[in-house]
Amino acid sequence: MVTTIGIIGAGEVGSQLARAVIRNGYQVVIANSRGPETLARLVAELGPAARAATAADAAAAGDFVIIAVPLKLDNDMPTPQLAGKIVLDTNNYMPWRDGHYEVVDSGEKTVHEIRQEQLPTSKVAKAFTHIQAPRLFLSASPAGTPGRHALSVSSDFPEAVELVTRLYDQLGFDTVDNSPLSASWRSGPGQPAWNAHAHQTRDQLAANLAAARPLGTRENHDDRQ
Numbered sequence: 071m072v073t074t075i076g077i078i079g080a081g082e083v084g085s086q087l088a089r090a091v092i093r094n095g096y097q098v099v100i101a102n103s104r105g106p107e108t109l110a111r112l113v114a115e116l117g118p119a120a121r122a123a124t125a126a127d128a129a130a131a132g133d134f135v136i137i138a139v140p141l142k143l144d145n146d147m148p149t150p151q152l153a154g155k156i157v158l159d160t161n162n163y164m165p166w167r168d169g170h171y172e173v174v175d176s177g178e179k180t181v182h183e184i185r186q187e188q189l190p191t192s193k194v195a196k197a198f199t200h201i202q203a204p205r206l207f208l209s210a211s212p213a214g215t216p217g218r219h220a221l222s223v224s225s226d227f228p229e230a231v232e233l234v235t236r237l238y239d240q241l242g243f244d245t246v247d248n249s250p251l252s253a254s255w256r257s258g259p260g261q262p263a264w265n266a267h268a269h270q271t272r273d274q275l276a277a278n279l280a281a282a283r284p285l286g287t288r289e290n291h292d293d294r295q
């Protein structure tokens with residue numbers, strides 16, 4: 071049985087992830103905000119394993135779903151169609167792009183805890199956030215390669231961590247589990263794990279996550295575990 075991944079967001083990350091997962095035998099249903107007809111060129115390039123849809127249809131079609139769209143406090147994701155599914159969220163908190171979110175700046179919540187609240191019956195995992203989209207290909211290497219590039223995952227659900235770990239491995243990356251979602255600020259913009267995005271091994275990434283410090287106006291202030 072071929073696994074279908076719904077991908078909401080067809081920009082830099084959504085399109086590169088589509089290329090990467092199709093290369094690894096998945097089918098993709100991909101969406102943007104402007105409608106499936108605007109994705110004709112991308113879908114033609116991706117080939118028969120891909121089709122374009124609305125965000126709601128991509129969510130409904132996916133065995134699991136990737137959201138590659140900046141988080142809005144006013145939820146713009148298709149919550150009913152994502153119900154019960156594992157949802158990988160690539161969002162990074164970028165105040166210069168999205169504006170300041172007081173609830174995040176104050177340390178009350180991480181952006182991925184907010185996404186989890188917006189999708190209450192989904193199982194959200196923060197994934198693919200501290201790698202530039204083209205490096206999904208440039209930095210990939212087979213399991214067991216010395217110095218293999220590692221990526222972090224954060225979730226409140228072990229089954230979501232397992233799925234992301236398997237997917238990272240298929241795409242060419244080791245995993246460091248940085249759960250739960252309240253700890254996900256440790257891999258956020260400006261933190262050591264983020265600054266080392268060009269390359270870090272599993273040990274280096276674990277050390278960089280441990281070395282994270284609150285940045286005041288960016289992500290969270292403590293893990294609140």
Ligand SMILES: NC(=O)c1ccc[n+]([C@@H]2O[C@H](COP(=O)([O-])OP(=O)(O)OC[C@H]3O[C@@H](n4cnc5c(N)ncnc54)[C@H](OP(=O)(O)O)[C@@H]3O)[C@@H](O)[C@H]2O)c1
Nearest residue numbers: 079080081082083102103104138140146160161162202203
């Ligand atoms: N670029 C990177 O290398 C990178 C790496 C890791 C993580 N990230 C993070 O991943 C997220 C996506 O980044 P990106 O660089 O791919 O952004 P991007 O190139 O600007 O693409 C964003 C995509 O989201 C779609 N979109 C926006 N609102 C939507 C909605 N309500 N429903 C459906 N689709 C919607 C846009 O569709 P339209 O164009 O039709 O509006 C577009 O296809 C960001 O949070 C970013 O910080 C980026």
